[in-house]
Amino acid sequence: MSAACRADQRPNRPRVALYTAGAALAALLLSACGSGGTSGGGGGNNFVKGKDGISTVAKGSRDTAPDLSGKTVDGKHIDVADYKGKVVVLNVWGSWCPPCRAETPNLVKVAKATAGQGVQFVGINTRDASTSLPRAFEEEQKVPYPSLYDPTGKLMLRFKKGTLNPQTIPSTIIIDRDGKIAARTLQALSEDKLHEMLDPVLAEK
Secondary structure (H helix, E strand, O other), X not given: OOHHHHHHOOOOOOOOOHHHHOHHXXXXXXXXXXOOOOOOOOOOOOEEEOOOOEEEEOHHHOOEOOOOEEXXXXXXXEEHHHHEOEEEEEXXXXXXXXXXXHHHHHHHHHHHHHHHHOEEEEEEEOOOOOOHHHHHHHHHHOOOOOEEEOOOOOOHHHOOOOOOOOXXXXXXXXXXXXXXXXXXXXXXXOHHHHHHHHHHHHOOO
C-alpha cells in the first residue's frame, strides 16, 4: 500500500459516514488503493479468474448489472441502464487514490478511441468528501465520460455477492450490450490491459 493511501486511512481524516454502509463496504475499504488483485471467483461461481487478473463470464452465464443511477460529479443525472445496446466500461475510482489517478489517462485514451464503436465509459467516484476534487481532476485530465458520485459506496453494494462485483478501488467492470456483467479486474489498467478486457466483449454479436 502506498504512503498516500496509508495517509488517507488515518483516523483524523473525514470518513464521510463510510461505516454506515455496513460490513461489506468496510471490507471494500480495507482493500482500497490496491494496485492489483484476484479476489473472488472459482468454486461454485460462474466466472473464470484469469492469471492476468481479469475475471470473465461466458455469455450465457452472466448476471444482470444492478441499478446504477444517480447524480454525477458535475450535478447531472444518469442511469447506466439507458446505455443498454452499448458495451459499458464501468470504472470505480477516487481522486485521492494514486492508482486511480495513474490509470485515468489510459481510460481516457481508450474511451476516445472506442466512442464510435458503441462503447460508453462511466465512472463511479467514491470516498471523495465533496464533488469539487473529482470534478477538478476530471477537468484536468479532460475525462470525456460521466462519473456517478457515490461517496459512501452505496452503488457498489448493489452488486450481488458472488458476482463480478467491485472489491477494490480501482476496479473496472465490463457490461455487455444486454446489460450483463462480462468481465472485471481489481487493478489499475494500462491501455493494453483495458483492451484485453474490452475487445472480446465488443466483438460479440
